Each structure stands twice: as C-alpha cells, then as structure tokens.
Amino acid sequence: MSDALDYLLKVRPEALQSYFDFIKKSGKHLDKKTKAIISVITKVDNQTENGFKQYLVRALQAGVTPDEIIDALFVAFPTLGLSKIIWATEIILKLDIPEFRIEQIGQAGKWYKIGELDSLKDGITHLEVHDRELFVYREGETISIYDSHCPHQVTNIPALAIKNNIMSCPKHGWKFDIRTGECIENGDRPLKQYKTKIEDNMLLAYW
Numbered sequence: 001m002s003d004a005l006d007y008l009l010k011v012r013p014e015a016l017q018s019y020f021d022f023i024k025k026s027g028k029h030l031d032k033k034t035k036a037i038i039s040v041i042t043k044v045d046n047q048t049e050n051g052f053k054q055y056l057v058r059a060l061q062a063g064v065t066p067d068e069i070i071d072a073l074f075v076a077f078p079t080l081g082l083s084k085i086i087w088a089t090e091i092i093l094k095l096d097i098p099e100f101r102i103e104q105i106g107q108a109g110k111w112y113k114i115g116e117l118d119s120l121k122d123g124i125t126h127l128e129v130h131d132r133e134l135f136v137y138r139e140g141e142t143i144s145i146y147d148s149h150c151p152h153q154v155t156n157i158p159a160l161a162i163k164n165n166i167m168s169c170p171k172h173g174w175k176f177d178i179r180t181g182e183c184i185e186n187g188d189r190p191l192k193q194y195k196t197k198i199e200d201n202m203l204l205a206y207w
C-alpha cells in the first residue's frame with residue numbers, strides 16, 4: 001500500500017474500508033489468474049510503474065506465465081496501443097526477470113544442476129548459476145533455494161542484505177526469514193522458492 005493510501009485509511013477508515021471491500025468483492029467470480037492478468041493490464045493502461053511491477057510479480061506468483069502476460073498485452077492492444085505495450089515491455093526488460101528472458105519463453109520447465117552437495121555448507125550461500133541469482137539455505141538435510149528477486153517490486157536483493165538469517169530488501173525494507181522464505185516485516189508475500197531434489201550428491205532446482 002502507498003504511504004498516501006495508508007494515511008487516508010487512518011484518517012478516513014470508514015470511507016476507505018468501503019473502497020477495499022468493493023475491490024475485494026468486485027472480482028469474486030473470476031479465478032485468481034484472470035484477476036491477476038486484469039490487474040496487470042490496468043496498471044499498464046494507467047502507466048503506473050510501481051503498480052505494474054507489483055502486480056506483475058503477483059501475477060507470476062498466481063501462476064500466470066510470461067507467455068500469458070505477453071498475450072494479454074497484445075489482446076488489450078485496442079485500448080493500450082503499441083506505445084503502452086512498449087512501455088510495459090521496457091520495464092519488464094529492465095527488471096531482467098529470468099522467466100521473461102528470450103531463451104526461457106515458451107520453454108517447459110526442467111531440472112538444473114546447482115552444485116555438489118558436499119560443497120554447500122550449512123547457512124546461506126549466494127550463487128549465480130544458469131544466468132540466475134539464487135540464495136541457497138542449508139540446515140543439515142534441509143535445503144531451500146530462493147530466487148534473489150524481491151516479491152514486492154522485483155528488486156534484485158544483494159547477498160550483503162542478509163544478517164542473522166534475515167534478508168532485507170534495500171528498496172522498501174521488506175524483511176524475509178531466509179529459513180522459511182516468509183516475509184516477516186513491512187510486506188505480505190514470501191520469496192520465490194524453487195523445487196529441489198538431490199541426485200548422486202548433486203543438488204538440482206526446477207524452473
């Protein structure tokens with residue numbers, strides 16, 4: 001929520017609550033993905049950059065694929081026009097979201113080798129593999145792999161942002177517990193986590 005909305009909610013809770021109730025109920029017959037796609041398109045139409053980044057991440061978390069986002073932009077061409085589609089695409093490219101890279105578009109997911117199990121110490125390891133930045137958290141047999149992009153507005157969180165198992169996004173201060181990936185302060189969405197498996201002492205992740 002923006003600071004302005006937060007302020008208005010405090011000084012006019014009755015009025016703003018009705019607005020939030022309306023937003024909540026207005027899409028009750030739509031499935032999660034459709035709702036997420038419509039939200040993305042409205043942000044492109046308004047050209048609100050932060051809102052677009054935020055709803056883009058939400059859509060990806062809801063299971064919308066990059067191909068579906070691109071299709072939605074083209075389907076909305078009559079109202080958006082080419083310039084707004086280009087505007088949105090430039091932001092997507094600037095964000096460098098791995099799923100949107102040309103080599104990933106249209107590809108089925110697969111397992112990628114991350115590293116030999118013996119080389120991973122307990123605690124946090126920051127890795128750059130297969131063109132992705134990842135955080136690996138290991139506690140004995142338990143291993144979690146997270147994408148380095150913040151689930152708020154896709155900031156690439158640097159390795160230095162972790163202290164005592166708490167990762168703080170430098171952009172707006174969302175804090176995450178790296179042991180679980182959960183957001184524990186300032187925000188409401190967890191880090192993106194990849195599926196993992198171990199084969200012959202090799203750690204693999206799926207994307």
Ligand code: FES
Binds near residue numbers: 150154155169170173
């Ligand atoms: S991008 Fe806003 S907290 Fe990370």
